[in-house]
Amino acid sequence: MKTFYAEEQRRHDPKGFLSSGAPQPNPEKPVRIDRLLAGARAAGCSIHHPSDHGLAPIAAVHSPEYLEFLQNIHRRWQLIPGASHEVIPNIHPINRSGSYPASAVGQAGYHMADTSCPISAETFESACWSAWSAVEAAATVMSGEPAAYALCRPPGHHAFADVAGGFCFINNSAVAAQTLRKHADRVAILDVDLHHGNGTQGIFYGRADVLTVSIHADPVRFYPFFWGYADERGEGAGLGYNYNLPLARKSGDDIFLEALDSACRRIEAFAPQALVVALGLDAFEGDPFGGLSVSTAGFARIAERIAALRLPSVIVQEGGYLCDALSDNLTSFLTGFGSMR
Numbered sequence: 001m002k003t004f005y006a007e008e009q010r011r012h013d014p015k016g017f018l019s020s021g022a023p024q025p026n027p028e029k030p031v032r033i034d035r036l037l038a039g040a041r042a043a044g045c046s047i048h049h050p051s052d053h054g055l056a057p058i059a060a061v062h063s064p065e066y067l068e069f070l071q072n073i074h075r076r077w078q079l080i081p082g083a084s085h086e087v088i089p090n091i092h093p094i095n096r097s098g099s100y101p102a103s104a105v106g107q108a109g110y111h112m113a114d115t116s117c118p119i120s121a122e123t124f125e126s127a128c129w130s131a132w133s134a135v136e137a138a139a140t141v142m143s144g145e146p147a148a149y150a151l152c153r154p155p156g157h158h159a160f161a162d163v164a165g166g167f168c169f170i171n172n173s174a175v176a177a178q179t180l181r182k183h184a185d186r187v188a189i190l191d192v193d194l195h196h197g198n199g200t201q202g203i204f205y206g207r208a209d210v211l212t213v214s215i216h217a218d219p220v221r222f223y224p225f226f227w228g229y230a231d232e233r234g235e236g237a238g239l240g241y242n243y244n245l246p247l248a249r250k251s252g253d254d255i256f257l258e259a260l261d262s263a264c265r266r267i268e269a270f271a272p273q274a275l276v277v278a279l280g281l282d283a284f285e286g287d288p289f290g291g292l293s294v295s296t297a298g299f300a301r302i303a304e305r306i307a308a309l310r311l312p313s314v315i316v317q318e319g320g321y322l323c324d325a326l327s328d329n330l331t332s333f334l335t336g337f338g339s340m341r
């Protein structure tokens with residue numbers, strides 16, 4: 001399977017975030033890339049550098065004011081006397097029905113959902129290359145390859161059309177799905193990350209052409225808290241085209257696979273022409289986030305079930321944090337996926 005990844009994706013190197021109010025080192029580190037590359041190589045993948053696809057495929061799912069914000073906010077932030085090195089919001093609107101603020105501090109609150117997506121001088125460039133890896137993987141699948149893997153880092157599934165959050169800036173899975181829509185009338189996104197894919201859900205919530213399905217730890221006591229419940233089914237034309245499967249904390253392989261079977265049956269009923277797999281490996285039992293208990297062998301079983309859908313598939317990397325088995329978990333998934341092809 002072809003893997004797409006650009007060295008420029010390393011340049012974003014966030015330092016901190018708040019966890020239950022306490023300052024902690026940011027776990028979304030560039031070294032994740034080395035573990036994921038090793039895992040892809042061990043599965044027999046060839047590594048390719050994507051082309052610069054410009055802003056068009058990104059602007060297809062994100063607002064112009066948000067992209068302008070991402071591009072310029074760090075430079076503007078540095079003009080504030082005594083400002084932090086990284087852009088971290090210190091105010092959030094209760095709701096966003098008011099005016100669009102002109103100031104850097106106001107816009108940071110408007111466009112950043114939480115404190116876990118600090119923006120440095122390099123963030124926008126890295127996020128664009130991460131998205132272009134997804135675009136290139138989608139183009140590869142549209143040209144006839146059965147599947148491709150986009151090693152997207154920074155990840156994307158918590159980014160809404162105009163909001164960053166949860167280590168995410170540009171929604172790579174949404175960009176891939178929208179790119180696939182050029183050739184496919186219907187595209188499904190299956191998100192198997194530990195955390196609910198709230199940004200992806202938000203982007204497609206009113207649409208019937210992109211089915212969004214997410215299996216994740218129950219948000220009642222877990223990030224992203226405000227989204228991911230089973231009664232979120234879409235709205236307007238999109239009603240019935242969003243499907244959430246929250247799982248009890250520490251659920252293991254069998255419970256996950258049971259939910260996956262239900263997810264796959266929903267996808268089959270939708271009859272898409274292409275699939276995006278938002279692949280988080282943080283559902284692993286040894287992941288530092290500790291939300292679910294999927295085993296390394298379990299990732300191969302998950303992949304086999306998804307591959308049995310027999311759909312042209314773009315696999316987009318989402319979460320999965322530093323632990324001994326991170327490489328092996330990716331190898332397990334990609335090998336399991338390939339074994340069904």
Ligand SMILES: [Zn+2]
Pocket residue numbers: 193194195280282318319320
């Ligand atoms: Zn996650």
